[in-house]
Structures are given as structure tokens and as C-alpha cells.
Amino acid sequence: MIAEGRRRAYQALIRVERDGAYLSVALQEALASTAMDERDRALATEIAYGTLRRQITLDRLLSPLLRRPLSKLDPEVRVILRMSAYQMSWLHRVPAYAAANDAVELAKRHLPQAAPLVNAVLRRYAERAREWQDVLNRDLARASDVERWSVMHSVPTWIVERLVADHGADRALEALRSMNEPAAMSLRVNRLRASREEAIAMLSAEGVQASPGALAQEGLRVQGQVDVTRLQAYRDGVVTIQDEGAMLVAPLLRPEPGMRVVDLCAAPGGKTTHLAELMGDRGEIDAYDVTVAKVRAVRQQAERLRLQSIHPRLGDGRQVTPEGPYDAALVDAPCTGLGVMRRRPDLRYRRRPEDVLQLAQLQRDLLRRACAIVRSGGVVVYATCTLLKEENESVVHAVASDPSAGVRVEDVTSDLPAALGAKMGERAGGFLLWPDWHETDGFFMARLRRL
Ligand SMILES: C[S@@+](CC[C@H](N)C(=O)[O-])C[C@H]1O[C@@H](n2cnc3c(N)ncnc32)[C@H](O)[C@@H]1O
Structure with missing residues (x-):
């Protein structure tokens, strides 16, 4: 019988591979049954995320064992080979024979004619599974640095090239490792609704261990992987799932009760609701x-958190025309998301180099609009979860250097938590929080002030 965790991981991964589904959605569907054991759930999550995180590496390791290119095989075979090789090389508590046997059973169920191939390839893979780094080091001895890093860290070459060009090889490599x-x-x-200590106690009463975060005053770190949405503390609007790095953005608007604020890119509402909380839920926030x-x-998020000051609105942020100017605006722009690769491992394979150019245009247009609709002396915060200059500093510079925008860029150092320490980097055009510094996602944030 195929282990439940592997069966569900396969269900999610085949949806990503064959139908282009998002991993988070596909996995949620695969794990939907409430009857599932927590251990099976954890194994399925680990296999699905791990396999996608290591996809380029896995394909390189598997290729020499195949007569045809991996891309020419049926998606079912690709998925079964990758997820089984992943377990053999990275999940050391899983015996290789268990992964291989289940792989053959999965093949028999989903593509019976491929079972002998799956069996033969994985028996050979198992012989060297634990030595994957040595195998690759030999294979890549003559490769360029970019190709080696791409394969070792499973990140497409164009992304490695962009990160190295923007930040230098050392910084890029540190980030890639993380x-x-x-x-x-x-x-x-x-x-x-609760102090940090009260929230910790409420979570503890529900069996969840949490401790104060290092960066944000309202941040908590949770031990292990927990489905927080099932907790009473979540349903009662006491906590929101948000990366601690993302919690540094809303305070940059210096929110005060009574302010009129616009959020031009609000969904799913993480920063909008944070703003409302920081404003004591007094004032107006138009959330587009x-x-x-x-x-x-x-x-839904505003209702769950019992926040009245948020007005969700359908509209293109580039065309917002308010009756009067706002005190502050947030542009948490759509971006390539390279700072959140750990959480969304499928994103790196979906993105194309041409996306950067298109997104940068949209980002500039959104930021220009935000600058046009705040009052004189008001602030605009621009944020992304990517690491590319073209979407970050260059966007801020393009807008701020245009005299018609009437804004200047402010240094946000004094608004950032002291816990960041010396790790502040270059901040003239904005602040980049690297994902390997404080175990957060990677974020860029800048503040502009209307003259
Ligand atoms: C990075 S996400 C925002 C995340 C959100 N601020 C939070 O903290 O939960 C970017 C959002 O911008 C939205 N978006 C994309 N193009 C837009 C546009 N032209 N106008 C307004 N929103 C847009 C996307 O639908 C997406 O929800």
C-alpha cells in the first residue's frame, strides 16, 4: 500500500506539473480530507515542497540515468522520479527501498507501462543518492559559476545572472543558499485584541508553541508547521499569518489614528489590516x-480581525481618482517574488526574464499614481518581495527623479528595528531585507515624501 503522505504529495505535484497549478493551492486540495493523520500531512508537505525546491538539481541528477530527456517523458513519470529521488537524497529518515517501492506502485496506478522504467532508474539512483553533491561536483567541474550555482541551488540561470549582476557574486550566493x-x-x-503575551498564552492553550519575534513588536515565531487557520485565536481575529519581514512595511507609513490612507495593491490584506491595527482602527483605509x-x-480578513476602518474596493490602482488627497499611500506592488522563493518554490520556474520588464512598467505606473494622490507632506511607501534592482531601486529612482512627481526619497533607517543591527546594506534608494539575514522573506521597502 502506498504511504498516504507520498500519495498526497504525488496528487499535488502532478497538478503543478501537468496543469500549471500553484503548489500551495494543489497541496491544500490534496490535503483537504480532515481524516488525515498529522504525520502523513507533514510528510506530504515536505515531499511536495522539497521536490519543487530541488527540481533543477533533481533533473540534473536523474538525466544521466535516462535514455530520453526528462522533458520528453510523461509528466506522471517525471513527477514520480523527482519526488522519489528527492526522498532518497534529502529525507534521510526515509529508507530508499520504501521510496522506490511506493514509486513503482504509484507508476502502476497512474501509468502502468512506465513502472519498469521507474523501477530501473530508481534502483540505479539509490546507489548514489546520498552522494548527490559529489556526483554534481564532478559533473559540473567544467561548468561556469552561473551554471553550477543554478544546478546546485535549483534556480534558473537567468535569475542567478540577474542576482549576481545586481548584488555581486558573494551576496547572491548567500541568498541562493537560503x-x-x-x-x-x-x-x-x-x-x-490581545497583547503579545496574551496571544502566546492563547496559542499555548491550543497546543501551539510561539515566542516573540526578533524584528517586529507584534511578531511571533511559531514552532513547527501548524494549520493556524483552524485555531480559535485565528478565528477570533487575534493573530494573522504574516512573515516577520512583511511586518516592517506598514510602520513605514507612520500610521496614526484618524489618517486617510490608500492601499493600491491590497489583497489578500496582510499589510492593509496591519495598517488598520496600527491606526487603532480609527481613520479610513481605501484598499484596492x-x-x-x-x-x-x-x-474577509478585515471582518475576521473586526476592523471597521478598511474599505475594500475593486479597481486598478493606476486609475484611482479620489475626491480629496490621502495622507499616505502604500504600493505593495506585484513583482517577480524572488524574495519569497522558500515559501513559493514553484515561482522560480514560472517566471520569465521578460516578466521583469513588464512588471517594472506596472510598478512605476502604480507608484506614480500613488505620488499623485497624496497631499503635500504625505508619504508613499513602495514595497516588493523581490530582490531585483529593476523592480526596486530603479522604480523608485525613475519616479523620484521625475520633477513632475514632486517627491523625494527618505532614509528609513530610524524607522527600522534596531534588531537588524549592522545588516542594513545600502539604503539610499530604499532598504532591502535579505532572506538569509533574519530568517524572513526577502523584501524591499522605500518611503517617498510628497513635496
Ligand atoms: C504583493 S501583492 C499585495 C500583497 C498585500 N499587500 C498583502 O500584504 O497582503 C500585489 C497585489 O497587487 C494586485 N495588483 C496587480 N495589478 C494591480 C493593479 N493594476 N492595481 C491594483 N492592484 C493590482 C495583485 O492582484 C496582488 O493582489
């Missing part, structure tokens, strides 16, 4: 996004 570590889980405490489903997501 991209395949599982992401820590953090929560934001809604301090309108482009689809009905996304606007609904913002509304």
Missing part, C-alpha cells in the same frame, strides 16, 4: 485590488 531552507512560520498579533475574489479576500 532559498531552499523551509520558511519559518510567523504570526502578527492584533494588538487591538483588481479582481472580485481578491477584494473579497481583503474584506
Whole structure:
């Protein structure tokens, strides 16, 4: 019988491979049954995320064992080979024979004619599975640095090239090394409903261990992987799932009760709701996004947190025309998401180099619009979860250097937590929080002030 965790991991991975589904959605569907054991759930999650994180590496390791290129095989075979090779090389508590036997059973069930091939390839793979680094070092001895790093860290070459060009090889390499570590889980405490200590006690009463985060005053780090949405503390609006790095963005607007704020890219509402909490839920926040489903997501989060000051609105942020100017605006722009690769391992394979150019245009347009609709002396915060200059500093520079925008860039050092220490980097055009510094996602944030 195929282990439940492997069966569910396969279900999710085949949806990603064959139908282009997002991993988070496909896995949620695969794990939907409430009857599932927590251990099976954890194994399925580990296999699905781990396999996608290591996909380029796995394909390189598997290729010499195949007569045909991996890309020419049926998606079912690709998925079964990758997920089984992943377990053999990375999940040392899983015996190789268990992974191989289940792989053959999976093949028999989903593509019976491929079972002998799966069996033969994985028996050979198992002989060297633990030595994958040595195998690759030999294979890549004559490869360029970019190709070697791409294969070793499973990141497409164009992304490696861009990161090296933007930040230098050392910094890029440090970040790449961190991209395949599982992401820590953090929560934001809604301090309108509980103090951080009270929230820790509520979570503890539900069997969840949490401790104060190092960076954000309202941040909590949770031990292990927990489905927080099932907890009473979540349903009661005491906590929100948010990366601790993301919690540094809303305070940059210097939110105060009574302010009128616009969030041009609000869904699913993580930063909008944080703003409302920081404003004591007094004031007005117009929260825009482009689809009905996304606007609904913002509304649901506002309702769960019992926040009245948020007005979810359907609309293109580039065309927002308010009756009067806002005190502050947030542009948490759509981006390539390279700072959140740990949480969304499939993103790196979906993105194309041409996306950067298109996104940068949209980002500039959104930021220009934000600058146009805040009052004189008001602030605009621009944020992304990517690491590329073209989407970060260059966007800020393009807008701020245009005299018609009437803004200047501010140094945000004094608004950032002291816990960041010396790790501040170059901040003239904005602040980049690297994902390998404090076990957060990677974020860029800049503040502009209207003259
Ligand atoms: C990075 S996400 C925002 C995350 C959100 N601020 C949070 O913290 O939960 C970017 C959002 O921008 C939205 N978006 C994309 N193009 C847009 C546009 N032209 N106008 C407004 N929103 C847009 C996307 O739908 C997406 O929800």
C-alpha cells in the first residue's frame, strides 16, 4: 500500500506539473480530507515542497540515468522520479527501498507501462543518492559559476545572472543558499485584541508553541508547521499569518489614528489590516485590488480581525481618482517574488526574464499614481518581495527623479528595528531585507515624501 503522505504529495505535484497549478493551492486540495493523520500531512508537505525546491538539481541528477530527456517523458513519470529521488537524497529518515517501492506502485496506478522504467532508474539512483553533491561536483567541474550555482541551488540561470549582476557574486550566493531552507512560520498579533503575551498564552492553550519575534513588536515565531487557520485565536481575529519581514512595511507609513490612507495593491490584506491595527482602527483605509475574489479576500480578513476602518474596493490602482488627497499611500506592488522563493518554490520556474520588464512598467505606473494622490507632506511607501534592482531601486529612482512627481526619497533607517543591527546594506534608494539575514522573506521597502 502506498504511504498516504507520498500519495498526497504525488496528487499535488502532478497538478503543478501537468496543469500549471500553484503548489500551495494543489497541496491544500490534496490535503483537504480532515481524516488525515498529522504525520502523513507533514510528510506530504515536505515531499511536495522539497521536490519543487530541488527540481533543477533533481533533473540534473536523474538525466544521466535516462535514455530520453526528462522533458520528453510523461509528466506522471517525471513527477514520480523527482519526488522519489528527492526522498532518497534529502529525507534521510526515509529508507530508499520504501521510496522506490511506493514509486513503482504509484507508476502502476497512474501509468502502468512506465513502472519498469521507474523501477530501473530508481534502483540505479539509490546507489548514489546520498552522494548527490559529489556526483554534481564532478559533473559540473567544467561548468561556469552561473551554471553550477543554478544546478546546485535549483534556480534558473537567468535569475542567478540577474542576482549576481545586481548584488555581486558573494551576496547572491548567500541568498541562493537560503532559498531552499523551509520558511519559518510567523504570526502578527492584533494588538487591538490581545497583547503579545496574551496571544502566546492563547496559542499555548491550543497546543501551539510561539515566542516573540526578533524584528517586529507584534511578531511571533511559531514552532513547527501548524494549520493556524483552524485555531480559535485565528478565528477570533487575534493573530494573522504574516512573515516577520512583511511586518516592517506598514510602520513605514507612520500610521496614526484618524489618517486617510490608500492601499493600491491590497489583497489578500496582510499589510492593509496591519495598517488598520496600527491606526487603532480609527481613520479610513481605501484598499484596492483588481479582481472580485481578491477584494473579497481583503474584506474577509478585515471582518475576521473586526476592523471597521478598511474599505475594500475593486479597481486598478493606476486609475484611482479620489475626491480629496490621502495622507499616505502604500504600493505593495506585484513583482517577480524572488524574495519569497522558500515559501513559493514553484515561482522560480514560472517566471520569465521578460516578466521583469513588464512588471517594472506596472510598478512605476502604480507608484506614480500613488505620488499623485497624496497631499503635500504625505508619504508613499513602495514595497516588493523581490530582490531585483529593476523592480526596486530603479522604480523608485525613475519616479523620484521625475520633477513632475514632486517627491523625494527618505532614509528609513530610524524607522527600522534596531534588531537588524549592522545588516542594513545600502539604503539610499530604499532598504532591502535579505532572506538569509533574519530568517524572513526577502523584501524591499522605500518611503517617498510628497513635496
Ligand atoms: C504583493 S501583492 C499585495 C500583497 C498585500 N499587500 C498583502 O500584504 O497582503 C500585489 C497585489 O497587487 C494586485 N495588483 C496587480 N495589478 C494591480 C493593479 N493594476 N492595481 C491594483 N492592484 C493590482 C495583485 O492582484 C496582488 O493582489
